[in-house]
Amino acid sequence: MELLSRIQDNWIVLLIPVISALVGWFTNVVAIKMMFYPIEFVGISPYLGWQGVIPANALRLARVSNALITEKLLSLRQLFDETFDAHAFTGKLGAVIDELTEQVIDEIANKHAKALWDNAGEFMQNKMRERARAEVLEVSRAIAMDMADDIDNILDIEKTVLDAIEQQRGLMGEMFYEVGRQEFKFIERSGLYFGFLFGIFQMLVWVLYPLPWILPAAGFGVGYLTNWIAIKLVFSPREPTRIGPITVQGLFHKRQNEVAEAFGRTVATRVLNADNIVNTVMESGGAARMNEIVERRVGELIDKYEAHPMAVLLVPKEDRAALRSELLERVKSEWPKPGGFFHTFAGQSVDLDGELERRMRALDRESYEGVLRPAFQQDEWKLIAAGAVLGTIAGVLQLVYIFGDAMERLGR
Numbered sequence: 001m002e003l004l005s006r007i008q009d010n011w012i013v014l015l016i017p018v019i020s021a022l023v024g025w026f027t028n029v030v031a032i033k034m035m036f037y038p039i040e041f042v043g044i045s046p047y048l049g050w051q052g053v054i055p056a057n058a059l060r061l062a063r064v065s066n067a068l069i070t071e072k073l074l075s076l077r078q079l080f081d082e083t084f085d086a087h088a089f090t091g092k093l094g095a096v097i098d099e100l101t102e103q104v105i106d107e108i109a110n111k112h113a114k115a116l117w118d119n120a121g122e123f124m125q126n127k128m129r130e131r132a133r134a135e136v137l138e139v140s141r142a143i144a145m146d147m148a149d150d151i152d153n154i155l156d157i158e159k160t161v162l163d164a165i166e167q168q169r170g171l172m173g174e175m176f177y178e179v180g181r182q183e184f185k186f187i188e189r190s191g192l193y194f195g196f197l198f199g200i201f202q203m204l205v206w207v208l209y210p211l212p213w214i215l216p217a218a219g220f221g222v223g224y225l226t227n228w229i230a231i232k233l234v235f236s237p238r239e240p241t242r243i244g245p246i247t248v249q250g251l252f253h254k255r256q257n258e259v260a261e262a263f264g265r266t267v268a269t270r271v272l273n274a275d276n277i278v279n280t281v282m283e284s285g286g287a288a289r290m291n292e293i294v295e296r297r298v299g300e301l302i303d304k305y306e307a308h309p310m311a312v313l314l315v316p317k318e319d320r321a322a323l324r325s326e327l328l329e330r331v332k333s334e335w336p337k338p339g340g341f342f343h344t345f346a347g348q349s350v351d352l353d354g355e356l357e358r359r360m361r362a363l364d365r366e367s368y369e370g371v372l373r374p375a376f377q378q379d380e381w382k383l384i385a386a387g388a389v390l391g392t393i394a395g396v397l398q399l400v401y402i403f404g405d406a407m408e409r410l411g412r
Contacts, residue, residue: 024195223391
């Protein structure tokens with residue numbers, strides 16, 4: 001009865017659970033924001049200031065993610081061996097094949113034997129175009145098969161991932177947020193719920209023992225515990241566990257199939273996309289290996305045409321070396337452009353998105369947790385500590401501006 005009487009005489013204390021809920025929500029929101037922002041360091045380096053946890057550790061986190069991708073989720077060699085279809089791939093290259101065909105005809109006919117070409121008539125010209133197109137299609141198919149067979153020497157996944165993250169510091173954060181979107185929202189909302197529950201306990205204690213240190217101490221506890229509990233509930237327990245009549249499981253583990261779809265889509269479209277793969281390969285040793293394949297296969301096509309009796313009439317012998325060099329250079333210059341052969345190969349040769357999703361669905365719980373857990377582990381203590389500090393400040397402000405008079409009345 002004394003407790004109810006004290007509350008009735010000092011009804012303003014009923015605000016304590018509400019304020020505690022807002023403090024819990026606010027500290028959790030701030031903790032999440034501190035994970036992602038600012039992308040660049042703000043303050044006086046190296047200690048006085050802040051950079052988002054994920055941007056600050058972007059390359060380390062990228063290496064962790066890359067290890068998961070290459071060791072658990074994706075074997076390029078196996079993927080190409082099992083799923084690559086050169087015929088289906090070259091079927092996507094209609095515009096590229098037509099362009100290469102026109103290049104061959106332009107270099108050989110229009111430039112070196114224009115009069116003969118013009119006099120051939122439309123019927124013969126179309127026949128030559130059809131034949132050239134078929135030859136270019138066959139060469140393109142052979143090049144695609146050679147590249148698939150040697151994919152490990154052409155494409156370095158780790159370098160592609162690290163290059164992409166290095167060039168876009170915010171990309172790692174975007175990846176983690178896309179994959180853990182529901183978990184981050186849960187952490188924010190849970191601060192409200194747990195803060196309110198802790199606030200009820202805090203109110204009861206403070207009404208009975210209105211000491212000046214209780215509100216700041218309770219603020220510390222709310223800020224600390226709401227962050228800590230929320231993070232724990234994201235990942236624990238890994239397996240469904242019955243507690244009385246209910247079954248509980250860490251939110252992230254419960255959403256494994258949904259996360260697998262988001263992870264596969266995000267990695268395939270934002271990191272291992274055609275632009276990033278092309279940029280990395282063209283700046284690495286993979287470009288040299290790819291050019292060797294192109295030169296060999298296109299060279300074989302040119303050799304075939306040179307052996308044809310018509311070649312003597314079309315291209316004088318002394319012009320053939322220059323023609324070969326010019327044609328190869330034009331083909332290679334068009335190679336990496338958007339819509340070009342290699343750009344299309346990088347983006348459409350195999351189903352990276354689907355493969356990543358399928359394999360992630362099948363991951364064991366511990367390995368699967370490694371998709372999102374590293375984002376918290378590096379500086380998790382800082383996030384929890386920040387919540388505790390903010391909660392303490394909120395407790396002091398409550399004492400000074402809201403509950404000071406009530407404390408005096410309760411203490412009489």
